[in-house]
Amino acid sequence: MGLLSLLEVASMPxxxxxxxCLLxxxxxxxxxxxxxxHARTSLNKIVFGVFTPCLMFANLSKTVTFEDIISWWFMPVNIGFTFLFGGILGWMIVKIFKPKPYLEGLIVASSATGNLGNLLLIxxxxxxxEKGNPFGDHDTCSSRGLSYASFSMALGGFYIWTYSYHLVKKSSLxxxxxEELASPEQRGDDYLQSHLLPQKAAGEDDVVPSTNKLALKEIESQEAGVPILEKESEKLGVMVLGKLQQMFHGIMKELMEPPTLGAIVGFIFGAVTWLRDLLVGESAPLRVVQDAVKLLGDGxxxxxxxxxxxxxxQGLRSSRVKPVIILALVxxxxxxxxxxxxxxxxxxxGLGFLPPDxxxxFLLMVQYTLPPAMSIxxxxxxxxxxxxECSVIMFWTYSAAAVxxxxxxxxxxWILST
Incomplete structure (x- = not known):
């Protein structure tokens, strides 16, 4: 398989x-x-709430079994490495080129998140x-490859809709x-007073020095018999517990998003044989449900x-992404x-962690080379x-991907054939 043939295959998707995109x-x-x-916003909500969960469910329930999950255990580890090292490179780009704060999450997500789904399936x-490929005859190669690609897409969905989703959500905050810091004058005098001027309690004497107030508080604390350090340690413990609860709540909330739920349910139906037989196969009694879900997922x-x-x-006219950042992402x-x-x-x-196939x-290596996921x-x-800014990043990274x-x-x- 020559380089020109590979260039054609890689450029088509x-x-x-x-x-x-041009359309x-x-x-x-x-x-x-x-x-x-407004139409883009409405269409995006349908994609997020309906199309993407259906895509995740349809691919997982049909192509991944419990035995596959066990034997392909290194793939989730490998995808985790792509996110880990991609995220590190993304943070390096952020620290070096210092973009606007609300663009940091997008840049890190674009560096860490590869298109682990539709490009692989194509x-x-x-x-x-192609004749001369090192993977065997066409039918066997395609069957194995599509199973690996579907599993990769489903696993990538978990990472994307937790890690990358969190980054973009944080960017929105x-x-x-x-926006608040950029236009404080729109908040008026009340905003300035509430954020910039110290507030006084009702009946508080203006002439009492702050040092005397602090001394009075310390005396009251000693009279109550409660040491200040003990109070501080209790306060720290409450803060840590609150942070942990908030973090756990955030993780659970993101796991309950429609795309992640679709992947979880798809894993269950693919791994449990009797559930799989209800939907998948020519004789499956509920195969029409699988067909309908797949039809929605294809959108x-x-x-x-x-x-x-x-x-x-709009992005080409008003994008705030510096060209050097796009080059760094490439x-x-x-x-x-x-x-x-x-x-x-x-x-x-070399350590014997991988099947001989x-x-x-090849697919494990390809996972490191893909352009950013369009789910972003x-x-x-x-x-x-x-x-x-996201559209501009996608346009240039996908343009560079062909070669x-x-x-x-x-x-x-060449590496795998030697």
Missing amino acids: NIQVLLI GAFLATDYCNILPP IIPAICA RLKEF TIPSTTLILGANLT VARYVALPAIGIVIVKAAR PMYQ GIMTQLFGVAQE ALALWYALFM
Whole structure:
């Protein structure tokens, strides 16, 4: 399989994404006006609440069994490494180039979160169809590869809708803080007094010095017989417990989001044989339910891409992402991460952690080379933060992916064939 063939295979999915993005941009123009901002918001809510959970459930319940989960145990670890090292590279970009605070989460998420779903489902069959590939005949290669890709997409969904979702959600809070600090005059005199001037309790004497007040408080504390250090330790314990409860509540809330719930239920139906037999297969009594869910899930990718393209028109004019940050993201995703991936996968293979199947090892390496997940666009639209900046990042990273992916795929197959 030559380099030109690999370049064609790798570029096709990215060209498809860019074409749909351009269509979305056209639909958002004043000339067409089919995807104005309110329409994009409504469509995004449908994608988040209906299409994405259905996509997760349909792929997992059909392709992943309990035995697969056990034998492919290294894949969730490998995806965790992509998020770990990608996140580290993203934070390095943030610290070096210092973007606006509300863009930090988007930049880290774009560096850490690869497109572990639809691109793999397109790329794997195309590579298997090429003569001379190192993965065997077309049917066997495609069957194994699609199972691995579906499992990868489902696992990636867990990471995306917890870690990346948290980053974008935190960015939306940063944006609110940024807007408040950017225009304090809109809050009036009451806002300035409440935030900048010390408040007095009713009946408090203005002439009492603060040092005397502190002394009086210490005397009262001693008279009560409660040491100040003991009070401080109790207060610290309450604060720590409150923080832990808040963190646990936040994690549980994010795990209950529709995409994550769809993945959890899909795992259950795929792992439990009798539940799987109810939905999957020609003789399954409820196969029409599986078909309907899959039909809804198929709307995820085109809808998300149209939204990204629609946001692109505004993003190219008003994006606050510096070109050097986009370049740094391209280097992080297509140079640094793939090199790290080769080291990790080769080390795991040397330690005997991986099955001997070269397609499995190939997909583990590919997970480090993919462009940012388009699910990030759903999140930015959902929280109303950095939609245009996200579209610009997606446009340039997917444009650069065509050549980068082909070169890395050729290198990966050479490594696995030697």
